[in-house]
Amino acid sequence: MQSFLAKYPILTVNLAWWLFWILAQTIVLHRFGWSWEVSLTDATISNGLLAIAAGVTENIYRFYQPGSKNRLYRFLWGVVLTWLSIQGIQFLLAHMFASNIEYLTFLEKSVPVRYMFALLMIAFVTVTSWLYFYIREQQADKSRKDDAEKLLRDAELSNLRQQLQPHFLFNSLNSISALAGSKPEQARKMIQQLSDFLRGTLKKDEQQLVSLADELEHLQLYLDIEKVRFGHRLNTEVSCGEEAGQMKIPTLLLQPLLENAIKFGLYDTTEEVSIRVVAEAKPGMLHITIQNPFDAETSRPKQGTGFGLNSVKRRLSLLYARNDLLNISQKETIFTSTLTIPQTSD
């Protein structure tokens, strides 16, 4: 029984529904003075035909969802079905009890009531089945859409991560190669740093939130490697209070901004370069500012819309559905990116 219900839920509900009405009508007719036999036959035939009409309606809506413009058709269909069922019921009952004059008179008199009942039934079934299939289709639609969106998002995120910077990687290896000859201890240390950094980049789940302190620790590896590459030309200054350090940030969100800052800082000027990262805790928000020098006169006009910033913007809008979380500004020779990360209390 349980498996039957699970396998054919709609059929089970329908059967129960119509059995209930057969029973109800039988009792009502019996109380009006008809024999059990007559009452049961009348109730079974009446509700049986209505059940067939309802089943047809249900199956129509299962495969065909009329638009709102077709309301009229829906209504007319209901009326036609009602009329047909009543005709059928009258015809069958009149034949079955052809010799029972008293019953035939009752049948004749009760037609308006039967019409009312049939109309209500058909209307009810029409509305419920239409609603049922409509909602089911909407749900299927939604889950399809959700799936597509999730796929897209995953692909996009992994794509962004794939932008491992070959330039950074090979230059770092070249530095290690140089150190291996003259300062093997330092070469070993740099291999360690580079490995830790790459491992950290690879194993992180893009959706994951980590504490800013952890993220900065990861980025410190990157900064240390860059410092070995560029020697005294690169200075970095990272300031982060304890409260800000505890706050959460999506993994690898800062990295492209920092890469950007270093890239434009180092490739846009020939002097020493200072990169500043300042994190501040605000109520419900984490504010991070990254500053690098640049040359307003010669910097390429496309700067600032580079890959790094775009990917961060895209991620922020995917994660927080907001477009105002990353702001960039250029003042004299300083380029500033300001990042705001909303903190959810969980």
Added chain:
Amino acid sequence: MIKALIIDDEPLARSIVLEYLATYPEISVLEECGNGFEGLKAIATHHPDLIFLDIQMPKITGFEMLELVDNPPGIIFTTAYDEFALKAFEAQAVDYLLKPFSKERFDKALQKWLNSDKNKAQLATQTLIDNNPHRQSEEQSRVVVKNGSNIKIIPVHDILYIEAYDDYVKIFTKDSYHLKKKTLSHFEEVLPVADFLRVHRSYLVQLKQITRIEPMEKNSHIAVLSNKTQIPLSRTGYLKLKEVLGL
């Protein structure tokens, strides 16, 4: 003695070239430079025979630096990753070293250069520079010029027009012009096609700088630029301009 320079913005990258060169007593490194500006100065001072040149450097790339060198010496390019440059190297058979490179690979490149026909090598390098490989990756967004020892980077959108001038071109910006040893056809080729139009045998104009077109005597026309400069239009130039501007 062979005079050499090492131009690379990473100290360790320079040090490894220096280290590998220790086995070549006939090659002496006169200077190490951290960017293209220093490189140009050093080239002018030392007239080197050979340069180990990085491509990605601050301010100007190795290619842009070479554009400003008359008769470039032998070049061995060193680069970590630059797919467009690599294609160009292959095309011109110019040797290059991919970082990190081994001593063996370094020796091979150096031997090849030592044994090469220097004139032929120079020609290949010159062709390479003329077709700045980075242009294939993106439309040129700036032009590097040199006034004496002064290097200037002109963003393309600041250019009003370019005029042919013997073996040179004059690149006009709002307040001055700069000479560069290139042909007008070269710029017609490398500047964004949608923004620049050759309106005359001797003139290439940035379209958005044109404020109006005026008739001159005898069916000829001129274009007036945003700074009031009048540029003569050839007959075909006038027709092309009318078509591009949708007149």
